[in-house]
Amino acid sequence: MKKTGRPVIPRKTIYRLSIYLRCLARLRENSIGTVSSEALAKAAGVKPTQLRKDLAYFGTFGTRGLGYDVTELSQKIANELGTSSLQPVILVGVGNLGMALLSYRGFEKEGFEIIAAFDAAPTRKRDKEIKQPILSMDSMPAFIREHGVKMAILSVPAAAAQAVSNQMIESGVTGILNFSPIVLAVPEDVMVNNVNLAIELENLSYFIQD
Amino acid sequence: MKKTGRPVIPRKTIYRLSIYLRCLARLRENSIGTVSSEALAKAAGVKPTQLRKDLAYFGTFGTRGLGYDVTELSQKIANELGTSSLQPVILVGVGNLGMALLSYRGFEKEGFEIIAAFDAAPTRKRDKEIKQPILSMDSMPAFIREHGVKMAILSVPAAAAQAVSNQMIESGVTGILNFSPIVLAVPEDVMVNNVNLAIELENLSYFIQD
DNA sequence: AAATGTGAAGTTGTTCACAGCT
């Protein structure tokens, strides 16, 4: 599972592999055992050739004339994505969005568990019960180290984002899912995925002009 | 403001324009009047040449030897993105995530207002007070037509997503910000932006393997 | 016959290098 030595798979391909995995899961639920690249591609919203090229980056799993075994392909993709091993995740910044993400069921379904949350005001009254503990920011570095946390969801206000990010990285985090609307400056061995909801809407508004 | 007749600007450029706009806003807050492509690019996390190429798609705004006027460039970009006119938005699916999005301040700050929410169980007890009305699904089509709504945020469960999407489109929606984890089938004049939080995490977990 | 796997062609997006203003 080392990055080193294996062919570099484009980011976009990795992203689509996740989509394929979800489509395959639905096929399995419907007890469908085999699928062609054409059918799977259609479900995933891509062209059949692209699906095949994506898979070709890390192996050949199909049977010519027949298609792909749904279960086998699921496993191969999951294995490639490294999702097979459950990753512990922390969430920092328990505001509106942070609360919602804590109660969002979509993560655990995919093998991620948010094991703890951190906030500058951990005891502040919140509208909702959640199962994860909300801890103080002071305790974050030790927690990250003790639990070997590599991934964090960052949902603090813009003004705090860079400082919190620095602190997390120093303690051992190497992957950040960043919901704050600023571009984080990080060392190059740290990966940041930005999710900016306002930009997504703005983007949409541009393309619907007719 | 017609799409027709103006040079096609790549999606990625449009996305980056939104980022530039936010960086410029911060510069303005700090009373900085002029900025070079190098400085702005750094703030936005891109290369200076890319910034200049992005701007070149719709005009030339800089002064050689000096840089860009912060206020002027902000206006030009905002104008190009069409954000100058406030867009009414509806949200469909008031679960955990939907609730959070309704209370999320980031949208209105950027000129979007969620004017109403719709849910299959509009009167279900919710933990939190929100200012938008939660209406029944039945009333959605008429509401869309009456208010000329073009953009919708879709946060219903996967099983309902396609059906709800069809209904919205039929009533006049042409842009969907889709949080449900399926690929929507839509006519080609309808724009869909997908935000899949589980995929973002999965993607991150892939790239942090070392 | 049906569907995969893949080299080659095509397309799109990024970076370079430098000419041209101020």
Add this chain to the structure above:
DNA sequence: AGCTGTGAACAACTTCACATTT
């Protein structure tokens, strides 16, 4: 002198066409 604007080179990604396998 400094910094933008842009054609040309480059790199990345997508699609095509078809040989290959079951």
